[in-house]
Amino acid sequence: xxxxxxxxxxxxxxxxxxxxxxxFQAETLITYYRGIPLSxxxxxxxxxxxxxxxxxxxxxxxxxxxxxxxDEATTVTSYRWEYGxxxxxxxxxxxxxxxxxxxxxxxxxxxxxIPIPFGGERTRTVTI
Amino acid sequence: MSGIRTSxxxxxxxxxxxxxxxxxxxxxxxxxxxxxxxxxxxSDQMIxxxxxxxxxxxxxxRTALDASGLAPVCNDIFINSTLYANRVLRPREQLxxxxxxxxxxxxxxxxxxxxVSDTSAEVTLAALPYAExxxxxxxxxxxxxxxxxxxxxxGWIAMMRAAQSERLGLVVDTxxxxxxxxxxxxxxxxxxxxxxxxxxxxxxxxxxxGDTMRLFSRDGQMVFPDDLTALFRRPVDGxxxxxxxxYENTPLxxxxxxxxxxxxxxxxxxxxxxxxxxSIDYRAVVEAxxxxxxxxxxxSEYEGNRFVPVDxxxxxxxxxxxxxxxxxxxxxxxx
Numbered sequence: 202x203x204x205x206x207x208x209x210x211x212x213x214x215x216x217x218x219x220x221x222x223x224x225f226q227a228e229t230l231i232t233y234y235r236g237i238p239l240s241x242x243x244x245x246x247x248x249x250x251x252x253x254x255x256x257x258x259x260x261x262x263x264x265x266x267x268x269x270x271x272d273e274a275t276t277v278t279s280y281r282w283e284y285g286x287x288x289x290x291x292x293x294x295x296x297x298x299x300x301x302x303x304x305x306x307x308x309x310x311x312x313x314x315i316p317i318p319f320g321g322e323r324t325r326t327v328t329i
Numbered sequence: 330m331s332g333i334r335t336s337x338x339x340x341x342x343x344x345x346x347x348x349x350x351x352x353x354x355x356x357x358x359x360x361x362x363x364x365x366x367x368x369x370x371x372s373d374q375m376i377x378x379x380x381x382x383x384x385x386x387x388x389x390x391r392t393a394l395d396a397s398g399l400a401p402v403c404n405d406i407f408i409n410s411t412l413y414a415n416r417v418l419r420p421r422e423q424l425x426x427x428x429x430x431x432x433x434x435x436x437x438x439x440x441x442x443x444x445v446s447d448t449s450a451e452v453t454l455a456a457l458p459y460a461e462x463x464x465x466x467x468x469x470x471x472x473x474x475x476x477x478x479x480x481x482x483x484g485w486i487a488m489m490r491a492a493q494s495e496r497l498g499l500v501v502d503t504x505x506x507x508x509x510x511x512x513x514x515x516x517x518x519x520x521x522x523x524x525x526x527x528x529x530x531x532x533x534x535x536x537x538x539g540d541t542m543r544l545f546s547r548d549g550q551m552v553f554p555d556d557l558t559a560l561f562r563r564p565v566d567g568x569x570x571x572x573x574x575x576y577e578n579t580p581l582x583x584x585x586x587x588x589x590x591x592x593x594x595x596x597x598x599x600x601x602x603x604x605x606x607x608s609i610d611y612r613a614v615v616e617a618x619x620x621x622x623x624x625x626x627x628x629s630e631y632e633g634n635r636f637v638p639v640d641x642x643x644x645x646x647x648x649x650x651x652x653x654x655x656x657x658x659x660x661x662x663x664x
Contacts, residue, residue, distance in 0.1 A: 204639050205344075205641075206347065235371050235407070236374065238412060240412055240413060241411060275413070284346070285349075313407045
């Protein structure tokens with residue numbers, strides 16, 4: 202029901218990180234209606250042309266100043282992902298070749314009163 | 330004319346806010362422009378840094394609130410009991426989070442908070458002295474799917490009755506008064522591949538039994554009738570059947586019993602069409618509330634935003650205006 206917010210259109214691009222590493226980056230809004238501590242991001246998956254990014258090669262950041270791997274994020278309780286703020290997602294060490302690519306983003310978060318993690322998914326054709 | 334007042338929950342404007350059509354100040358100005366005299370906030374949604382917003386953030390909220398002329402009616406708070414993936418927070422941990430949300434609510438000018446439906450009686454009772462010290466009332470949301478009869482809600486109400494504190498009460502969500510399944514939900518699920526015959530059968534069952542919650546609920550489990558499951562073709566059919574129980578049709582007479590405890594009302598709505606709400610008879614709701622002497626607020630709470638097809642436009646502002654028009658008309662007319 203929050204699929205509208207997954208994988209912001211026009212956000213996907215190749216970048217070079219602050220440490221000089223190449224990465225593929227895209228953005229998403231939260232699949233919910235309020236901000237949450239980052240630890241409540243339950244899972245995030247990125248699939249490019251049928252290949253799923255290994256979990257430990259993904260890093261996330263709301264605001265872009267501090268970055269966390271998904272495993273690191275599980276303990277990040279004092280850093281909030283604010284509602285309406287894009288979450289940047291990076292597949293570290295990857296650069297997409299020029300041309301069209303099919304990219305799927307899946308996001309699940311945990312919320313206080315729903316027994317199972319939930320979220321949304323969106324596939325877009327991305328032109329590099 | 331009743332003494333009932335109207336407000337808008339900023340929940341209703343979540344899409345406008347997330348996509349930058351409004352910021353906090355313009356959202357408040359919009360609410361005032363609808364004719365509402367109060368506003369309901371979700372501090373986790375629009376107050377950056379909650380539950381520890383900076384003094385500057387709080388001052389900006391108060392400045393915008395003052396400029397709007399709206400009364401701060403209610404702040405919706407949650408306890409992030411699922412903060413960690415591997416365990417649920419223990420009651421003492423939950424208590425600390427609840428206290429922080431009470432703190433931020435008081436700083437923002439609210440003397441009433443809505444506790445989300447699954448807030449435990451134990452944690453609420455433990456927080457009561459703290460809430461009393463702050464002068465903040467904690468009211469449990471009575472929400473469709475978890476209405477008065479559900480064990481968690483019933484347990485919380487038993488605690489409330491025993492505690493006898495002015496700082497405890499209830500927020501009734503009018504989604505418990507649905508006389509039919511919301512059409513926008515059906516259309517949304519049809520777009521996801523819902524089998525049309527399942528949608529039709531759910532509507533029939535709703536009409537035959539009042540709602541599907543009472544028909545499907547068996548000892549806390551959801552059990553679907555065979556003539557319904559025979560129509561299932563895809564997983565979404567079962568999901569739709571399950572979600573259909575989230576639109577209860579509780580008799581309005583239930584308000585009589587709980588009148589002394591009702592601190593606030595969520596005016597849940599899914600689709601305004603032709604000046605009316607498709608699933609909820611608001612004239613009957615306002616008359617019933619007037620009948621029990623209710624003079625608090627009804628907050629427009631637009632739920633249809635989540636049933637807009639992917640990439641479809643969300644007319645949350647138009648829907649809220651239409652709902653406020655209906656409420657103000659009914660409040661003026663009711664005798």
